[in-house]
Amino acid sequence: MKEAMHFLKLIHSFSGKILYINLFAMIIISLFEGVGIYLLLPLINVTKIIDIKIHDSYLNRKILFIFDSIPQTIALTIILTIFVFVIISQSFFQRNQTILNTKIQQGFARKIREETHKLILLANWGFFLKNRKSDLINSMIMETGRVSGGVNLLLNFLSSIVFTLIQIGIACIFSVKMTIFVTTFGLVLVFFLRKFIKQNNKLGKDNIELSQTYMAGISEHINGIKDIKSNNLEEKHISWFKRLNEKMEENVIRTADLKTRTTFIYKVVSACLIGIFVFLSIKLFKGQSASLVLILVIFSRIWPRITGIQSNLEQIGSVLPSFKNLLNLQKECLEYREINEKMIHDVKPMEINKGLECKNVYFKYNIVEKEYALSNVNLQFPVNRMTAIVGPSGAGKSTLIDLLMGLNQPGRGEVLIDGAPLNNEIVLSFRNSLSYVPQDPFLFNTTIRGNLLLIDQKASEEQIWEALRFAAAEDFVKKLPSGLDTLIGDRGIKLSGGERQRLVLARAILRKPSILILDEATSALDTENESKIQEALERLKGTMTIIVIAHRLSTIRNADQVVVLNQGEVIQQGQFNQLAKEKRGMFSLLLKKQLEVSG
Numbered sequence: 001m002k003e004a005m006h007f008l009k010l011i012h013s014f015s016g017k018i019l020y021i022n023l024f025a026m027i028i029i030s031l032f033e034g035v036g037i038y039l040l041l042p043l044i045n046v047t048k049i050i051d052i053k054i055h056d057s058y059l060n061r062k063i064l065f066i067f068d069s070i071p072q073t074i075a076l077t078i079i080l081t082i083f084v085f086v087i088i089s090q091s092f093f094q095r096n097q098t099i100l101n102t103k104i105q106q107g108f109a110r111k112i113r114e115e116t117h118k119l120i121l122l123a124n125w126g127f128f129l130k131n132r133k134s135d136l137i138n139s140m141i142m143e144t145g146r147v148s149g150g151v152n153l154l155l156n157f158l159s160s161i162v163f164t165l166i167q168i169g170i171a172c173i174f175s176v177k178m179t180i181f182v183t184t185f186g187l188v189l190v191f192f193l194r195k196f197i198k199q200n201n202k203l204g205k206d207n208i209e210l211s212q213t214y215m216a217g218i219s220e221h222i223n224g225i226k227d228i229k230s231n232n233l234e235e236k237h238i239s240w241f242k243r244l245n246e247k248m249e250e251n252v253i254r255t256a257d258l259k260t261r262t263t264f265i266y267k268v269v270s271a272c273l274i275g276i277f278v279f280l281s282i283k284l285f286k287g288q289s290a291s292l293v294l295i296l297v298i299f300s301r302i303w304p305r306i307t308g309i310q311s312n313l314e315q316i317g318s319v320l321p322s323f324k325n326l327l328n329l330q331k332e333c334l335e336y337r338e339i340n341e342k343m344i345h346d347v348k349p350m351e352i353n354k355g356l357e358c359k360n361v362y363f364k365y366n367i368v369e370k371e372y373a374l375s376n377v378n379l380q381f382p383v384n385r386m387t388a389i390v391g392p393s394g395a396g397k398s399t400l401i402d403l404l405m406g407l408n409q410p411g412r413g414e415v416l417i418d419g420a421p422l423n424n425e426i427v428l429s430f431r432n433s434l435s436y437v438p439q440d441p442f443l444f445n446t447t448i449r450g451n452l453l454l455i456d457q458k459a460s461e462e463q464i465w466e467a468l469r470f471a472a473a474e475d476f477v478k479k480l481p482s483g484l485d486t487l488i489g490d491r492g493i494k495l496s497g498g499e500r501q502r503l504v505l506a507r508a509i510l511r512k513p514s515i516l517i518l519d520e521a522t523s524a525l526d527t528e529n530e531s532k533i534q535e536a537l538e539r540l541k542g543t544m545t546i547i548v549i550a551h552r553l554s555t556i557r558n559a560d561q562v563v564v565l566n567q568g569e570v571i572q573q574g575q576f577n578q579l580a581k582e583k584r585g586m587f588s589l590l591l592k593k594q595l596e597v598s599g
């Protein structure tokens with residue numbers, strides 16, 4: 001209930017006065033509809049198909065007697081003209097109200113999508129470590145879709161309430177007793193069938209879980225298709241997918257079962273009630289034709305409305321979990337917020353004069369865990385010097401880089417830029433002054449030029465080729481049939497791993513950063529291209545701060561300092577040759593192993 005109110009409040013705050021115009025239109029439509037249907041009574045009366053004698057009724061005294069004093073043809077013309085006018089007006093309002101409804105629904109859907117998307121992008125790295133990517137995609141696609149459908153349901157629900165109230169009011173003019181009777185039965189039924197709303201709510205929650213699992217499964221299967229194929233895992237994944245689909249199908253059938261069950265109950269009750277009323281009115285109250293017509297008219301008007309309210313409530317019940325899911329996601333994004341919207345505009349790169357420093361840095365991914373991913377790290381990264389970070393797998397090299405980029409914050413200790421703490425206020429301009437090339441380079445599904453210009457829209461043709469030359473990518477780009485305008489496919493799939501790495505490197509250089517961070521950035525390159533990049537880095541030395549994570553130790557021979565990490569701790573630090581001489585140190589061990597492997 002709380003969520004339903006929140007949902008309504010949000011729609012209200014978003015749509016403002018359009019919501020009231022919408023409600024007003026609903027009232028008018030309902031009035032026209034009521035008048036249109038009840039015009040049948042004077043019509044029947046005038047044509048004398050049935051002799052309607054509504055004794056003592058307000059309507060008879062006020063309206064029907066008017067037609068008694070007018071000749072039949074004129075009365076008929078007047079009634080039919082009113083009838084046509086009413087139907088045309090109702091259709092006119094109905095059309096405009098439907099457009100208004102769509103505007104409210106689409107506007108709200110757009111707002112909730114944009115808001116959630118923005119909050120996700122402004123969240124910090126911890127948020128992305130905590131949440132599955134596929135769950136976020138599911139929320140952005142499936143849940144926003146359901147919520148947008150929910151807006152429609154809520155508007156329908158409001159309109160059902162308004163329509164019902166007006167229909168009840170009009171029906172009261174004919175017979176208060178009969179109207180109270182029908183309405184009371186309807187409300188009693190809504191009360192007893194409220195458990196179905198809860199069941200729908202539960203089905204809605206199951207639906208979210210199933211759709212999250214579906215989204216996660218699909219993205220894993222598509223992303224891991226190479227592994228699946230090369231390891232003969234098709235059968236396993238196909239049967240997993242089949243089981244999941246069976247569950248989803250079951251859920252949809254259960255929803256339909258629930259929905260039709262309530263409709264069935266309403267129909268049964270309505271048939272029984274009509275039977276009982278007609279019987280009582282004929283046998284006990286010696287009812288006349290007018291009572292029978294009234295029973296049928298009032299029933300046909302009010303009962304579907306009450307059924308509509310119940311059905312709306314059930315459907316809203318199944319949509320509310322999606323709304324809650326989005327609200328929780330937005331709340332979580334706010335808890336993990338890194339930057340606000342104002343900060344992302346016109347970010348100027350920061351000038352770094354002395355360098356970066358890690359001071360007594362401790363970090364762990366999970367607070368409840370005992371083990372630290374990094375502990376007591378004290379390091380200096382002097383400006384315009386090259387620092388290489390090495391160590392066995394899992395030593396904490398990437399974790400250290402994430403901390404240096406301000407993606408994660410140390411649990412204890414500080415990361416300092418020119419002696420000042422790296423906090424949210426400076427993090428954007430700091431990141432604007434660095435370029436990062438990750439292990440698995442990401443490229444957008446556009447042209448090579450498009451991917452490069454993403455970093456610097458204003459880069460000239462000459463600057464682009466210079467960056468490509470630096471990254472040893474000039475030759476292969478020139479050989480492509482469309483050169484810079486070649487489309488490289490989803491995540492750059494049409495390129496080899498090494499080509500992708502070289503393009504991302506070129507993109508990083510195009511920014512002319514003051515800090516260049518390479519995380520295994522040359523791991524997919526052959527020796528020839530790697531040595532070209534080595535030479536280029538050599539040329540860059542002294543002009544920017546370079547931090548390199550490298551497994552191939554031959555590539556860091558010329559680094560100004562080498563940092564050796566093991567199990568999250570700095571165990572050695574110094575120049576390449578100096579560390580290589582420390583025979584018992586981890587560095588010479590790593591060197592020895594690599595020499596053995598390369599034979």
Ligand SMILES: Nc1ncnc2c1ncn2[C@@H]1O[C@H](COP(=O)(O)OP(=O)(O)OP(=O)(O)O)[C@@H](O)[C@H]1O
Pocket residue numbers: 129365366373391392393394395396397398399400
């Ligand atoms: N998102 C995460 N959640 C929990 N633990 C993590 C996460 N990422 C890394 N770790 C853990 O932190 C430790 C350091 O990982 P990190 O990725 O920094 O190592 P690395 O030295 O870069 O390894 P590699 O050379 O294999 O890339 C490892 O024990 C790893 O299991």
